[in-house]
């Protein structure tokens with residue numbers, strides 16, 4: 001079978017994921033496979049893997065990594081796969097965080113946010129925290145992979161517990177679980193293979209935002225930032241939560257034009 005024919009077969013099995021599959025499996029750009037009339041190698045293996053993806057196994061767990069903000073982030077079962085949507089929050093943080101500041105990546109997962117930010121901004125330091133021990137050890141691994149570990153502290157930490165155990169930080173960035181309980185049952189099959197507790201944000205999806213805002217408020221100086229990834233339909237909820245705490249709130253859209261990031265800022269009430 002030629003590569004071009006194999007490409008068509010891959011496409012018929014996994015549709016929109018075919019291009020990413022080509023990058024991961026063949027280590028080539030999709031066009032190099034799609035238009036190549038040479039005899040293909042490893043066809044059986046490629047089709048076998050595509051069948052697993054078609055049956056709901058996330059590709060990033062099969063290959064063990066995902067691309068995020070130009071980095072190849074190591075992925076493991078039991079830790080949420082980085083999403084390109086989350087690059088919006090990183091992009092804003094890269095432009096916003098004050099020089100030399102220490103940011104807390106709360107609910108760090110693979111550590112993709114912290115790794116991308118530390119890589120892009122050599123002046124920053126990080127505190128990375130997650131309740132899942134596997135996530136925290138994976139965060140360390142990803143930071144080590146890019147020589148960033150010396151600029152970061154990591155902690156197994158429950159956001160609903162006492163925040164005073166965390167090392168000092170100036171700014172917060174977080175992509176917390178934010179899907180409403182009722183919506184969890186209707187997620188696509190491949191997303192259901194990812195950890196439930198990484199996705200579910202409680203009945204109204206806002207449990208983590210409420211907790212992080214009140215806890216971080218005690219720790220942050222005036223005019224520092226809390227940068228949240230949010231669900232496409234949560235902008236008004238975040239505006240309301242911010243207003244209740246006398247914080248300002250700006251909403252930013254992702255590349256698909258969905259509301260995706262809320263940046264909250266203190267207006268004089270926070271501790272110095």
Ligand SMILES: C[S@@+](CC[C@H](N)C(=O)[O-])C[C@H]1O[C@@H](n2cnc3c(N)ncnc32)[C@H](O)[C@@H]1O
Pocket residue numbers: 079080081082083086106107108109110111112113129130131132135157158159160174175176177178197198199
């Ligand atoms: C949506 S994932 C985000 C992971 C990563 N920041 C990213 O953007 O890919 C949310 C993370 O919150 C963590 N988490 C869930 N409950 C938590 C809690 N009570 N305290 C701290 N982290 C928690 C999960 O383990 C998961 O890694």
